[in-house]
Amino acid sequence: MAVLMNEQIKASEVLLTGIDGEELGVMPRDEALALARRHKADLVCLSLMSSPPPCKLIGKGTAKEAALREKRNTDPGRTLKVKEIRLTVGIEDHDYDTKRRQADKLLTSGHPVQLAVRLQGPKQGAEAKALLERLSADLSASGKRATGIQVSGKGAAVQLNPLR
Structure with missing residues (x-):
């Protein structure tokens, strides 16, 4: 599954969790993106199965590295x-x-x-x-x-x- 980050998230509202795991509640996507930029973090969507989708603020670049590591480990060509x-x-x-x-x-x-x-x-x-x-x-x-x-x-x- 591809990781949706920042502008790739299309939902109008998101259920946001902060960098330290604190619940920030439901807020508009644009406000969550502004908060992510202020904290120099990425807004990462955790699941598309619920509405509003749960998202989390994760340190810049950390989410991409984790996604690449996961892709390498679960690559269908590796079976x-x-x-x-x-x-x-x-x-x-x-x-x-x-x-x-x-x-x-x-x-x-x-x-x-x-x-x-x-x-x-x-x-x-x-x-x-x-x-x-x-x-x-x-x-x-x-x-x-x-x-x-x-x-x-x-x-x-x-x-x-x-x-x-």
Whole structure:
């Protein structure tokens, strides 16, 4: 949610709180803006869900910094999806190294990784578990297990989270 400040607030009246948290009551927006200028502060709208909207006087620049910090922390681009890497039980060494490097790259960039092994028959469960044990041990420098190795009917999987 964007922070509305100063002239961006369009309501004719606001419920104002002072710099030290004291209640100043309902007053016209223009009067609240003049008060903010006198105190060298910003008029910040706290919520648009009520009428008149509650606003607060906050020291100059503090509100913008807080809004930027909040945006950085809750940026939709920062939600990290779990990336899946699929393997088979009969994987060759070269392909294994490629998958390991791929998982390592994802983990060091901060993404959690789901390692999944597809099983062709019921007897491959132990082999799949051994493969996932080996791969998670090889990736221990960049990630740690979030779950244990889960072997079900048609597959085996383990999730690794980045260390940082």
